[in-house]
Amino acid sequence: MQGVPQQFDHPSDQAEFSQPAGRNGIELYRAHIVRHAFDPHTHEAFGFGVIERGVERFRYAGSEHLAPPESIVMMNPDILHTGRAETDGGWRYRMIYIDPDVLAEISGEPQWWFSGAVVDNDRSRARRLSCLLESLWRAREPLAFDSLLHQFVTELRPHARVPSPARDDKALRFAPVLDYMRAHLGDRILLEDLAAVAGLSPFHFLRRFQAQHHATPQQMLMALRLHAAKRLLAAGEAPAQIAAATGLTDQAHLTRAFVRRYGVTPARYQRQVRA
Structure with a gap:
């Protein structure tokens, strides 16, 4: 390309x-x-x-x-x-x-x-x-x-620590936010949408989310989009269709973002895992 x-x-x-x-x-x-x-x-x-x-x-x-x-x-x-x-x-x-x-x-x-x-x-x-x-x-x-x-x-x-330590209230509050992101990867998500899921005002939510996850909501959303793209590639889906399904601009955007996070192009990754 x-x-x-x-x-x-x-x-x-x-x-x-x-x-x-x-x-x-x-x-x-x-x-x-x-x-x-x-x-x-x-x-x-x-x-x-x-x-x-x-x-x-x-x-x-x-x-x-x-x-x-x-x-x-x-x-x-x-x-x-x-x-x-x-x-x-x-x-x-x-x-x-x-x-x-x-x-x-x-x-x-x-x-x-x-x-x-x-x-x-x-x-x-x-x-x-x-x-x-x-x-x-x-x-x-x-x-x-x-x-x-x-x-x-x-x-x-x-x-290993078994069982895992109990999740605190902050982590539990943001779990539905991550679920919402995963369910709306292909959509245009607003800060207000995520804040409403967490039951907080928009910038209060942003501050709390970043303190909890050490990342902005946008960084987390992109990470979840690319992880979903990996699963779809492994299942044999076409990269162009995956880009649209995960909210990326086009196949070129998918490729650039995929290489930056995983070190291989989507096409090469798909060949490797489906060999």
């Missing part, structure tokens, strides 16, 4: 996604990023990964984090985060995204939660997790994949 890059600006930047055919709610990711800076984005899944080389800097839950080599990254669902290289040579890493209900099924324990985004003092576990992520990527037999998946989750268990 004219004017839209089909790859990163820097030739060393590479990212690749994969979804196992026999297990829904799982997505694998591996990347080497040197120059690209990821825009704020979110996942409706837990994100677990290992930094294999270099150092990543990312903003998560309102704080800056550094993830050095052989550190474990653990992200809870629905929290906006960024990502960029802290070292000249970039950083190489692997991730797995697991839907909350799938994680509960695998572990036999609902309501996992992680209080820290980076663990950098458990290198032997990080190495084991990295090997398991590589094995999950290469696994072709569903039974082998599921066995490795269970082993991976078991390795993470010492760092």
Whole structure:
């Protein structure tokens, strides 16, 4: 598409996604990023990964984090985060995204939660997790994949908080707002619309929302739109139709926004996860 890059600006930047055919709610990711800076984005899944080389800097839950080599990254669902290289040579890493209900099924324990985004003092576990992520990527037999998946989750268990801490009143107040956004991704949403859902005046709502989520309502809306676009691409929908369904201007807008958040074009992502 004219004017839209089909790859990163820097030739060393590479990212690749994969979804196992026999297990829904799982997505694998591996990347080497040197120059690209990821825009704020979110996942409706837990994100677990290992930094294999270099150092990543990312903003998560309102704080800056550094993830050095052989550190474990653990992200809870629905929290906006960024990502960029802290070292000249970039950083190489692997991730797995697991839907909350799938994680509960695998572990036999609902309501996992992680209080820290980076663990950098458990290198032997990080190495084991990295090997398991590589094995999950290469696994072709569903039974082998599921066995490795269970082993991976078991390795993470010492760092989990179970059950998760009770959500405070502020978080509960904004949950319907996020549901409203998800239900109206293709619509023109006004500040007044969201404030009415929360039962607050418009700018009082905006201040409270930003304090709670460390992001503006518009940033959250764009993150939810792009996450929905990922799911539709994985389901085989055409990018032009997805752009309209998720409230983006056109396919070029979808492509630019998708690359900034996920590091690949929508077309490439669709090929990877449907291969």
